[in-house]
Amino acid sequence: xxxxxxxxxxxxxxxxxxxxxxxxxxxxxxxxxxxxxxxxxxxxxxxxxxxxxxxxxxxxxxxxxxxxxxxxxxxxxxxx
Numbered sequence: 001x002x003x004x005x006x007x008x009x010x011x012x013x014x015x016x017x018x019x020x021x022x023x024x025x026x027x028x029x030x031x032x033x034x035x036x037x038x039x040x041x042x043x044x045x046x047x048x049x050x051x052x053x054x055x056x057x058x059x060x061x062x063x064x065x066x067x068x069x070x071x072x073x074x075x076x077x078x079x080x
Contacts, residue, residue, distance in 0.1 A: 004029055004034055011038075012037070014077065015039050015040050017040060019044060020043045020044075021044070022071065023038055023040050023070075024040055024067065025038075025039055026039065027039055038051070
């Protein structure tokens with residue numbers, strides 16, 4: 001089993017940004033959510049191309065749902 005402290009530090013270092021950002025979720029280690037391992041996407045990158053890839057059942061559709069619903073809540077009326 002990997003060390004959750006090291007994992008948490010790496011997630012925080014890799015997903016902390018200056019400016020506004022959107023929380024996609026939390027990192028998982030060995031099948032368990034690691035509290036505090038929040039994964040963010042900066043707002044300034046959301047108008048660029050992106051890729052969500054993975055095998056069947058890995059959460060691609062759920063990721064897009066979370067992103068669409070969260071942005072819809074943050075910016076109501078934007079889609080009007």
